[in-house]
Amino acid sequence: MTKFYFDGQGVDARPDETVLDALLREGHPVNYSCKKGRCKTCLVQHLEGELMAGAQRGLTSRLKENHYLCSCQCRPTQGLKLKSVLAQDLFIPAKLYSKEYLSDSVVKLKIEAAEKIEHKAGxxxxLRxxxxxxRSYSITNGAYSEFIELHVRRKYNGQFSDWLFNHASIGENILIQGPWGDCCYSTDFVDDTLILIGSGTGLGSVYGIARDALVSGHRGEIYLYHGARNFEELYQHSTLLKMMMEYRNFxxxxCIESDNEGEEHLSGRVLQGDPFDVAMSRHPFDRSIPCDSQNRFYLCGEPSFVSKGQETIFLNGTPLDRVHVLSFDYKDLRSRARD
Structure with a gap:
């Protein structure tokens, strides 16, 4: 056992436990979500004691200077002292400005922050x-808007997503933290071929990245692939078809898994199949040839989809700095842990 202290209380950590694991096991009400250091919902503050490498990985310089760390990435050391973080130290006030239902399960939210926040799609x-x-949600618009837009899917047994979808009212006061992440468009990529692949509401992010690129005057080609279970879940289908008519380089x-209404929706713009497989068939590469391609990939959606795609693209010769990913790592809502 390794003993550390949290808000003055001693906590005995078992071998291979993180600080977060030990706190949750002993009943401390600590916020968390992804457990991978991405969402930053489990931040605590370091007071004393040795910090193992990786505890502050991915944090901004300001957060590091103020001694914050991700409890899910921190391995306890003997005598380590930590404290919980007050919401007002890390979050800023905001309110729900508008709600627009995009489908039976997806809602678009506009969040108005109390102060200017520089943000990008991706x-x-x-949100607190x-x-x-x-909970963490991906941004679907760039800084050209005064609001932060989110596409939220109502998840089965999801406390926060159900509240946002069914109960949160216009004008509702919330707190926001961030933004985080770098799965974004940059004007440095202006001549690259952008291949954007989103599954489910991962579409919101790649759609926003495409809009950021087009608004910025992107000169290269932009290809966007959206994967859904059925035609009804293609919730931005008409909007994206109109974008094709407006921009010649888009x-x-x-791509859908199944068409519940037979073949009437299957056409050149709606295919059955995995969006990653369809994209790779149209943008082939050969790992035996040195990569001098201008292709730049964006993958957004469920963790298994993103990790598999990232690995495949990298192993076939594309440098990792040309593969941008945003993985939707959710809090485990199962009543029993997976074996």
Whole structure:
């Protein structure tokens, strides 16, 4: 056992436990979500004691200077002293400005922050409601808007997403933290071929990245692939078809797992199949040839989809700095842990 201290209370950590694991096991009400150091909802503050490498990985210089760390990435050391973080230290006030239902399960939210926040599509923010419950959501618009837009899917057994979808009212006061992440467009990529692949509401991020590129005057080709379970979940289908008509260098392809209404929706812009497989068939590469391609990939969506795609692209010769990813790592809502 390794003994550390949290808000003055001693905590005995078992071998291979993180600080977060030990706190949760002993019943401390610590916010967390992804457990991978991405969402930043489990931040605590370092007071004394040795910090193992990696505890502050991915944090901004300001957060590091103020001694914050991710409890899910911190391995306890003997005598380590930590304290919980007050919401007002890391979050700023905001309110829900508008809600627009994009489908039976997806809602678009506009968040108005109390102060100016520089943000880009492909980053994410943390939302904190009145009772302290906190979740991460990806941003779907760039800084050209005064609002932060989010596409939120109502998830089965999801406390926060159900609240946002069914109960949160216009004008609702919330707190926000961030933004985080770098799965974004940069004007340095202006001549690259952008291949954007999103599954589910990962579409919101790649759609926003495409808009950022087009608004910035992107000169290269832009290809966007959206994967959904059925035609009804292609919730931006008409909007993306209109974008194709407006911008000559933008191409959109929808991919569905199944078509519940037979073949009537299957056409050149709606195919059955995995969006990653369809994209790779249209943008082939050969790992035996040195990569001098201008292709730049963006993958957004469920963790298994993103990690598999990132690995495949990298192993076939594309440098990692040309593969941008945003993985939707959710809090585990199962009543029993997976074996």
């Amino acid at each position: 980053q994410h923010i943390n 409601r009145f009772d302290g419950l906190t 191409t959109y392809q929808a």
